[in-house]
Each structure stands twice: as C-alpha cells, then as structure tokens.
Amino acid sequence: MSSSADPSILVENLVKSYDGRKNAVDGLSFSVDRGEIYGLLGKNGAGKSTTIKVLTTLVPPTSGRVSISGIDVVKKPNLIRKIIGVVQQEEAFDFTTVEQNFKIYGMLWEVPRETVKARTEELIELFNLTEVRRKRVFELSGGQKKRLQVAREFIHDMEVLFLDEPTVGMDPIMRRSVLDFISNKAKNGLTILFTTQILEEADYICRRVGIIDRGKLVAEGSSDELKNRYGASKKLSVRTSRDLSESEISEFNGLMISIEDVDDFSVGRNEIWAMGKQMNRVMNEVMRKMAAMSIDVEQVNMDTPSLDDVFLDVVKR
C-alpha cells in the first residue's frame, strides 16, 4: 500500500503505443506530490488524454511504471479505481435529473445516504445548480452540464482527482469559483492532475505545470520558473512624442540590428517595438539613443510573458 513518502502520482518512462509503431506517449516521466495541483499542458494530440487514460486504468501502458499513492496501476487497477476521481473532457451523464445524478453517483460509490444528501445540497449550491436541480440533464445548457459533471465527482471521497478540461463552457465568474473550490480541496490534501487549454487557469491554480509535446515532457516547473526559463521573450514598445525622420528611422534600425538580444523589431514613424530576451538592456540603449537625438518619449510599455507565451515558445522548438 501507499506510504506518505510516495508521490501521489508517479510516472516513470511511460510509453504508450496503440498501433505498435507510433508512440502516443513516449518516455514520459513526472511526479505529483500529495495535495499538489499539477497542470498537464499540451497541444491537441500531445498525449495528455492518453496519459490520463493510463493513469486511470482505462488503457494499459506499453512500458514504464505508473503508480498512484504508491499503488501500481497495472498490478492493482481495481484498487486504483477506488481512490481516484475523474472528470472527463467529454460529457458523461445519466439522463436523469440533476439531483438524481448526485444520488445515483453517491450510491455507485457507496457513499452513506445521509452524506450524499448533505453533499448534494452543498454542491448544488456551490456550483449554482439550484434552479435546475429538478431538471433532466438534457435540458441543461453546456455550462450547467459541465458544472454538474465537476460537482458530481465531489460526492465521493478520493485521494487523487483527474480533471480533464473541467471548465469548458463555463462563464468567467463560475470558472473562477470552480477553480477556487478545486484549489481549496487541494489545500485539504487532495492531489489533482489538471489539463486545460486555458493557460491562465493553469497559471492561476497549478503549483507546477508540465508541458508535453509528441508524448514527451518538454518543460516542467512552476509557472514563474517557466516564464523565466522559456518565456523570457518580452515585447518593448516605445512611442515617440514626434514623428521620426527617415534618417532617424534608419539610425534606430541600425541600432536594433546591432543588439544581439533583439529577436524581432520594427521602427515606425512614431513607434519602435522590439522583442527579445534582455529587453531591459535594449530599453536602455533605445533611451540613450533617443536622448542623444533629442527625441522625447511619450509612452513606454514592456509586456511580461504569460504562460501562453511559454507554451508557444516551448512547443515551437
């Protein structure tokens, strides 16, 4: 069985091939600590869903070692399924009413009836399903269905929760509320593996993120670490107080070409922008040049990278 020293999720050199030729997951390794929310990011077809399918015992790995709470997924799948919760990316419902969905799910998970009753009330309120509680699932909107799908999973206790794009179709207020709810659950010890296409969400909720591409882990760390490591490309834009002459434009073009750290730039009539890594140095050079040419600055902007930038940077490599 598990010990507190084991990582909650351990994936070592996981390989999964469906046809024996191309690996959907290709030597993936990562671990998730207890009570951690770990974001698994990747393009469509990167191997996220296959990884989750292996972790949740739906498909066996081709090779590698995968364990949850110290329990080997291949050797003891039945035990694994008793300690995990899964919110699939696709809809998954019994076409009964919202309330009955909670009741049936609680019964399936052997949750005591009184607990089901209390949790149903709590979850219906928290996930803003009160008005539709007696409606049948097919009458709900996409966002309401997704809320029900996420809420229903919390009817039972679990050690590890897999959330595959859980906020699709939710409005921003509900999305934030659901993320906060999930975050609180993690603070109480629940381990969560979270996939999303909305990288702001991962930035907001995950302690660490792993970016996978073509079945391999290509970057891993906290959001800030990744931004520093991969997303260091910043965009500097400087607006001048007057239009630049042709010779001034030419001078600034020459300056930009001479600075190694500039990856891309443009010099217009009254705006200069540049992208690169050491943009503070570039800004200093531009300011010095402008002062020398008696050009006043109207506005300076330096965009900090987002997780989106990191993601794009990493998967483009």
Place this chain on the structure above:
Amino acid sequence: MRIPAFIRLTIRNVRVNTDPGTMLFMLGLPALYLVVLGIMFQGIIPSIDINSSSISYTKFLAPGIVGMQAFTAGNIGGGMLWSDRRWGMFEQLLVGPFRRSEYLLGIMVVSIIFSLGGSAIMIALAISISGSFAFTAVSAGYLILILVAGTIFFSCLFLIISIVVRTMQAYNTITIFLFFTLDFASTAFYPLTSKTPLALRAVSDINPLSYVANVVRDAMVYGVSAQTGYQTLIVLLLMFVFFGISLYLYRNVQTGL
C-alpha cells in the same frame, strides 16, 4: 453492509431506465397489443385450433406478449452499453470502482429483472382479460428458464450491436428493423399453419422469438412436452453462443464511440 458492485450497477440501471419513455416501450406497448389486438382480433378469430386443442385468441396472444418481454428487456439492457458509450457513462463507470465484468453483469441482471417483472405484469393483465392459465411447478420452471435464457440471448444480441455499430442512425435503424422483423415474423402474434406464406414461415422458423414464445405458450396454455424441452434447448444453445460472441467483443470494446 457492503452492496456488491454489480448490484449497485443494477440499481443504477433500473433507476436510469425507469423513465416514462422506456416504461412505455417495455410495458405500455405490449399491454396495448394485449388489450387492443387481443380484444379486437378475438372478434375476427374466435378460436385458435392447434393439436386438437382450441383456445381463444387472447389466450393464444398472451404468452406471445410475455415472450416478447424477453426481447424488449434484452433490447433495453443490451442497448444500455450503446447509450453509455454514446453519453460517456461507460468510461465514467470504468474509471470508478467497477470491473468490466461487473458492468456486464449489471446489464444482464437488469435485463432479467425487467423481463421477469414485465412478464409478471403481462400475465396479470392477461389473466384479467382471458381468465387463468394452467401453471404447474414444472411449467412455471420452464417459463422462468425460457424467459431468463431468452433475455440473456437478446441482451447479448443487442450488446453485439452496441459494440459493432458506431452511429446513432445505424443503431436506431437496426433496432427498429429487428423489432419489427422478430416481433411480427414470429409465433408471438399468430400460429404457423398450412396457410402461412412460405417466406413468413421460413423467417418464423429461424426466429429465436418464435422458440421463446412457443415455450412460454406451452408453459402457460398447452402444457410442457418433449417439444418444449427441445425448443428450450435451442434457446439455451443460442444463448451460450451469443454470450460467447458478445463476451469476446466486449473484452476489447473501446469506451467511447
């Protein structure tokens, strides 16, 4: 007290399928056949004479309708795999505290419950329309055996369809075709006589529902004979063959469509 996983799945299957639409299909339609067709045709067909025995049309029809319960329940049970795959619940249940075998058992058990429950209701309705039936311990045993075997056979048939078919249109077309072909080209509604068209007789002869209906009719009306045992054996054999096929296909079925 812990409830075994397959029983929890059976309870879920019962709850999910006790919606008005399913109930109408399972009980309303056969009851309508029994009451409307039985009473209307009784005026046209005063009696059915087979093997020097003469019975009223409603008495003939009632066992056919009871036999149809095995088919209807098998359709509902086996079809659950298709709808669970279509609506994501198959995958959701398989990542829960259940094994594939328990899911399958849950489907079989709910089919049998629906079949036996529906049959009991139809028998009660038939008794209220056409009077009592001559049950003995042996005939009751045959009745239960053929309903269980028939239900498992039809559940397996629809499980196979659920596994093989990928689109809703194809699934609906096949089930509707089977529903009409098996129901109306069987001995459930009318006897096979020398006047029966050859094509209809041929279809009816290879139609498993005919065998189920015949055994139910023997158990309820004519009495059990060697022929009853022979026809029961055929249904049991079909049940084992189709169970094997469906099990083979089910082991590797993908969770989604």
